[in-house]
Structures are given as structure tokens and as C-alpha cells.
Amino acid sequence: AQSVTQPDIHITVSEGASLELRCNYSYGATPYLFWYVQSPGQGLQLLLKYFSGDTLVQGIKGFEAEFKRSQSSFNLRKPSVHWSDAAEYFCAVGARSNDYKLSFGAGTTVTVRA
Amino acid sequence: ETGVTQTPRHLVMGMTNKKSLKCEQHLGHNAMYWYKQSAKKPLELMFVYSLEERVENNSVPSRFSPECPNSSHLFLHLHTLQPEDSALYLCASSQVTGVEKLFFGSGTQLSVL
Numbered sequence: 545a546q547s548v549t550q551p552d553i554h555i556t557v558s559e560g561a562s563l564e565l566r567c568n569y570s571y572g573a574t575p576y577l578f579w580y581v582q583s584p585g586q587g588l589q590l591l592l593k594y595f596s597g598d599t600l601v602q603g604i605k606g607f608e609a610e611f612k613r614s615q616s617s618f619n620l621r622k623p624s625v626h627w628s629d630a631a632e633y634f635c636a637v638g639a640r641s642n643d644y645k646l647s648f649g650a651g652t653t654v655t656v657r658a
Numbered sequence: 659e660t661g662v663t664q665t666p667r668h669l670v671m672g673m674t675n676k677k678s679l680k681c682e683q684h685l686g687h688n689a690m691y692w693y694k695q696s697a698k699k700p701l702e703l704m705f706v707y708s709l710e711e712r713v714e715n716n717s718v719p720s721r722f723s724p725e726c727p728n729s730s731h732l733f734l735h736l737h738t739l740q741p742e743d744s745a746l747y748l749c750a751s752s753q754v755t756g757v758e759k760l761f762f763g764s765g766t767q768l769s770v771l
Contacts, residue, residue, distance in 0.1 A: 553698065587662065587748055587762030644714065648701040
């Protein structure tokens with residue numbers, strides 16, 4: 545079974561600074577990888593996903609993530625953070641695209657200071 | 659707005675009460691899901707319905723009873739809950755049964771006293 549670890553529970557970043565959120569997964573084959581964001585009082589929204597091909601994927605809101613098979617990682621990055629990026633971020637892994645058993649990490653809370 | 663609406667937004671209930679959570683999706687999707695979100699824990703998949711048929715019951719206690727009368731509506735009936743059941747319950751939908759893209763509702767924050 546697949547699993548996800550998000551090592552950072554909470555990250556504080558200044559507005560305009562860069563952001564990187566770590567995600568490590570465990571799965572024996574090629575995983576399907578996702579990043580979701582949850583703003584306060586809201587459900588989760590898909591930021592980006594990786595299924596195959598180019599290992600650097602672009603998402604919404606200026607986010608990107610890089611799949612590194614050798615490190616079993618799928619880290620999320622944003623070059624310049626806006627106050628509206630304060631939210632909780634979840635990494636998730638699936639075994640294949642038609643598998644509904646998506647495994648989520650415990651999340652990383654991002655605080656943005658002025 | 660994601661097109662997935664959950665009601666109520668907040669619910670407080672005693673352990674002997676019976677209540678229901680409702681989820682409605684306006685996206686024409688064929689699959690619907692219930693997830694449980696507890697603080698600082700990974701989301702837990704509870705139930706999956708595909709074309710109104712339950713395809714997954716992820717070892718959920720019988721005090722949680724799902725119902726999917728049609729592809730647009732999903733209910734979670736609650737009875738004799740425990741305080742540890744307090745959590746945010748999220749509904750999601752997808753076009754087909756799969757993880758390619760899930761659309762989530764805003765959730766129902768449940769408190770069991």
C-alpha cells in the first residue's frame with residue numbers, strides 16, 4: 545500500500561519569499577502524485593498532479609512541483625508567496641489514475657507574515 | 659465554488675442522537691466519496707459510491723451509514739456516535755471513479771458531546 549509523509553507540520557514564511565513544502569511517498573511502482581490546498585473553512589482544491597512525463601509540473605496559483613524518483617519525493621514550490629497562500633497543504637499518492645484509494649499526508653500548515 | 663455543497667456546515671450532537679449529513683454535487687460526476695479529517699491526521703477515506711453503488715467501505719463502524727439515492731446526492735447517517743468521531747467530514751466527487759481529480763465540498767464540522 546502507498547503512503548505519504550509530510551515532514552513539516554508548520555511553516556512560516558514572509559510575504560514575497562519563496563516557499564518549499566516537502567513530500568515523501570512510499571510506493572513500489574510509478575505513483576500518481578497530487579498536491580491539494582485547503583484554505584480555512586474550505587474543502588480541498590487540487591493544485592497540481594503528476595502522472596507521467598515531465599517531472600516538473602506546473603499548477604494553479606503559481607505553484608510547481610518536481611517528481612524525483614530517486615528520492616521518492618514530490619516537493620511543492622512557489623517563488624514568491626502571497627498572503628492568500630496561507631492555508632494547509634496536502635500531498636497525496638495514488639496507485640493508478642482509476643484507483644480511488646488516494647493516500648493523503650497529514651498536511652503542512654503555511655503561515656504568511658507581512 | 660467547487661460545485662459540491664455540504665450541509666450543515668456545523669453540527670453538534672449528543673451520543674444518543676441521530677443526525678444526517680448531506681452532500682450534493684452539481685458537476686454531473688458519477689462517483690462520490692466521504693472522507694474524515696481529524697486534526698493533524700491524514701484524510702481517511704470512509705466510503706466510495708460509483709454510479710450509486712457502494713464500492714468501498716473502508717472498515718468504518720456501523721454507527722456511520724451512507725446512502726446514495728442518485729448520482730448527485732450522498733448522505734451520511736449518524737447514530738450513537740462517540741466523542742472521538744468529532745471531526746470534519748468532507749464529501750468529494752469525481753467524474754469517474756478514480757483519483758485523477760477530486761472536487762471537495764467545504765465539509766461539515768461535527769462535534770459529539
